[in-house]
Amino acid sequence: MKYKVYNVLPEFGTNTYLVWDEESRQAMIIDPAASDKVLVDEIKNLKLDLKYIINTHGHGDHIGGNALIKANFDLPLCIHSLDADMLLNTEKNLSSYFEETIISPEADILFKDNEIIKLGKNNVKIIHTPGHSSGGISILTGNLLFCGDTLFSESVGRTDLPGGNFNTLIKSIHEKLFILPDDTIILPGHGPSSTIGKETRDNPFVGFN
Ligand SMILES: [Zn+2]
Ligand SMILES: [Zn+2]
Secondary structure, three states: OEEEEEOOOOOOOEOEEEEEOOOOOEEEEEOOOOOOHHHHHHHHHOOOEEEEEEOOOOOHHHOOOHHHHHHHOOOOEEEEHHHHHHHHOOOOOOHHHOOOOOOOOOOOEEEOOOOEEEEOOEEEEEEEOOOOOOOOEEEEEOOEEEEEOOEEOOEEOOOOOOOOOHHHHHHHHHHHHOOOOOOOEEEEOEOOOEEHHHHHHHOOOOOOO
């Protein structure tokens, strides 16, 4: 699988990912963070067959481009069931604190833990990793793990927001992410990429050493 990262919401530094299967061009967009036409242009220029919008969780800095993508492509919007109501509520998605509030279209597919979708011949596995929010997910395909605001390079997501819980977050990371092979590449919702091996050694919040 191939991917590209975009920074369309510089105020928050949210990573938006386009991920695709080279053979079939079937693609998903993860966390379209803002209504920036560059995302639409890229999908067209790369000749992608966009199949899914996936939000790793419902916070306002990850969902602001949902409406734009839905308006330009005919495809389902997917989020874990426990974060679905954040899409439609500016208090719950915290955008009531932003300069511009954000209301997303409603979800079409509500994910559960361990659900698997396909892009071409590739499996894409949805892993429920609560702790930053109740319905936070990580998305695994091959050795790529898109982990939203659950795990960052040498850090972890905030747990002081509604739905957050530090112990739950640490449990998610230890029991569901650190069991993956060391060479799994982690692609977080903010900041640089890393690997599972590096984070199990060096992460000051959840590393074992
Ligand atoms: Zn968040
Ligand atoms: Zn975020």
